Amino acid sequence: MTDALFPLSAAADDDLLKGLNPPQREAVEYRGPALLIVAGAGSGKTRVLTHRIASLLRSREAWPSQILAITFTNKAAGEMRERVEQIVGDSARGMWISTFHSACVRILRREAEQFGFTKAFTIYDSGDSRALLKRLVREREADALGLTPAGVQSRISKLKNELADAESYARDANMNDPAERKFVEIFGDYQRELQKANAFDFDDLIAQTVFLFRAFPHVADVYRKRFRHILVDEYQDTNHAQYQLIRELTRPVQAEAAGGMVFEDEPAASLTVVGDSDQSIYAFRGADIRNITEFERDFPGAKVVLLEQNYRSSQNILDAANAVIRNNFDRKDKRLWSDQGEGEKIVGFTGYSQHDEAQFVADEIEKLRRSGIDYQQMAVFYRTNSQSRALEEIFIRAAVPYKIMGGTKFYDRAEIKDALAYLVAVANPADEMAVRRILNKPKRGIGDVTETTIARFAADNGLSFRDALAHPAEMGLGPKLQKAIAQLDEVLREASGILFPASGEQAPSSAVTEGLQVLLNKSGYLDALRMSRDPQDEARVENLDELVAVTREFARNNPEGTIVDFLTEVALVADTDDLDDESGAVSLMTLHTAKGLEFDAVFVTGVEEDLIPHRISAGEPGGPQEERRLFYVGITRARKRLYLSLAMTRAQFGEVTVAMPSRFLQEIPAALIDWKQSPGDVNSRGGTQSRALNARRPGGSSDRWGVKPLPAGGGLKPKSTAMDRFPGLVTNKVRDNGDLELAAGDRIRHDDFGEGTVDAITGEGAKRIAHVRFDEAGAKKLLIKVAPIAKL
DNA sequence: GTGCGTATTCTTTTT
């Protein structure tokens, strides 16, 4: 199909291009083998992408089934599908809009039989694969060589993202190193176990699809012919395996003629990728920024379109974002701009503790709410999931409605994993891990010894672990154990009858619910929880009810859905809360989760050294730069209001530590931030003059915070560093009052707040906090160790 | 085999 046969109709043209700026139009209209859209934050890339798809469909250049659109998250996929449907209606149906992982699962399920798997293969999440590796590490006594399950897991994951397998790795590895040899053994074991269990881990989903395409070109050709237009979103976050997958799919289809002559049957599919190297935040997971920077080399003749106009944020927010990101060297200069006006200043706040910080956030959220911003238009970001707890505690007390995106997932709960393991045991009996997991849940008196006995019996008789359960009498076990095993076997059998009817017909989608209920009830799992006196078990029963409700919902949405479809959805769709949630709650999430979203008001919390940039990233090459991009992503989510907050002390490991302001804060020009309470207000001795909060110098106390714009022309002068600017703050050389003893009733003098009376002392040792009522500045909490105070 | 108490380690980010 060509443009000549199906020219764009004028009507379609108008409609789809209306309101787009020139580069956006170009990105929608360009036709050619390869297109790279460099889309800055908030530059309307989703709009461009959806309109491009719609334009292909409207002009009849492509059938829906010829389009493959890849997004990074399921949420983004859902959103894109919805938006395309809004434009082109039902014809959006046949398109593949999904994540890399879902698309690969679809392909693998179709082709599984080609290479020794069945359609019902299980998908191991990271917890599953860690459990498996734990066993292998123990069996091989690899811990003696310093190998841990987590370490092995991450190495294997990295290797798979590079499309390496145990054999290819072994070729280049130093096999004289015993630890290295052991690792190779375990890698090999792990892969064999997966194969035996008819299972793929997350990384396999991509890598095995690539291997499949390479090993079976005729299979690959089917997909090459089918997908004529491939669009990849968040291209900067693709890893090598994903990149190779795209390459495989965009090869021209070659057909071999009778005489052995090769000619091109069909040209390569057209490829559109959208990305922003400034928003690459998944290098830790193997994302290779070069995939985007070297796009033009890899796809000669590629068209590049730059989208730099931002339609999301006010100029102040963009200025801050630009100022931060330009500190990353080795990037193409790119400046976001907006015509929406300056907007409000960014608000800064420093709390004494993470609770103090959380209280500030809660207070501001209430203020915003009163000013007319809905809760669902506000979001709070943090670097690590553990930071959400302090926020939750305060939000609950302050009655701020909130929802946590991602984080501890519903499907990570033990009872849910148990229930799913029951379903897996039925759907994919080869999955030994699943069967082992449920073997003694609820307690049946089957421990390690019995488990091993069963495994040995299975091996001796050439049975699978699951099938061995049908022969309890032959294992030399006691009558009690025999009965327990027979009963488990019976329950699995019954559920199997429901989910896979003997008639050979496909079970109705309602069978999933029915099967799950049978498994939970007749196995005694639910009874055991109900009888328990542990109050947590009550919640577990409720969670299981919830899971049953999920299966009903699934059956409703997928009338043709099978148990395998259900398990796929559960394995790949991480969070339960989706975007159609109109619950009117503030969203809490990590900075990573925040990518691709936007809110009227955004709070970036914990802007501290060791958090952002995270301590662990400091030693890794490119780590601090990636952290800066992460911070940049957080900032650019905000439409109207941006808050940056931190705490001077933070509890982690159950211990309170002193926190330092993040180096990124000083990269933001001072004029952009209005500090409600700057780090200097909290514990720095600061300037030479007394400076009570209510007696600020003109311009506020904030001008020590943030760097003035660099002199025009860049200048070769080295940039000021944290050390110059914040003596005693960003270094470890904090003022130390040593063992200054204070007690309630004492009078003290504070460099900034003047004189006051101590009300109370809380905390211990170096983390003692004085609650002080100042004569002028009012009530304050001070960290005794570092506060600029003296006893009178 | 199970249950309980104590010791130890741990936390980056996700499909």
Place this chain on the structure above:
DNA sequence: GAATACGCAC
């Protein structure tokens, strides 16, 4: 501070 690991008693 929490989740897991290990040791010991029943």
